[in-house]
Amino acid sequence: MCRWRQVRNVYLKCSHSQNLPDQLNQCDSPRCKFSPYHPSSCQPPACTKTCIQYRGYPEQYSPNIDGLCPACLDSAKRH
Template sequence: MCRRRQVRTLFKNCNHGVTVPDEIVQCYGDNCIFSPNHPSTCTGDVCKKRCWHYRPAPQQYTEEKDAFCPACVKAGRR
């Protein structure tokens, strides 16, 4: 099933965190109404019984980098 992914980067040199906008991860299944492969002819009660009609909670991912954040780099910290 299609889902959202939330990615946050923690910059160790300045201890700032930057969160990027949510990313949509496509499943490409034909039984997910959010998938580009879901048939346009799949509607009504049959679709409600067969297909996913909701997205689960977003995947949350945090990565750490040994660097300064973009704002600190822009302010001249190296």
């Protein structure tokens, strides 16, 4: 099932975090309406009976980055 992935980078050196644009994490199921493997010939009303019509709950992803956030990096460069 396809779901959005909400990415939030956490920068360990300044303890700031930054939200990135949501990414669509696509699955490979032909039975999911949002999948790239879903056949374009599969259309409602048949599709609504055979295929998943909704996306999964968004996934939260917060990688820890051992460094400064872009804003702090920028001001560090200027000083």
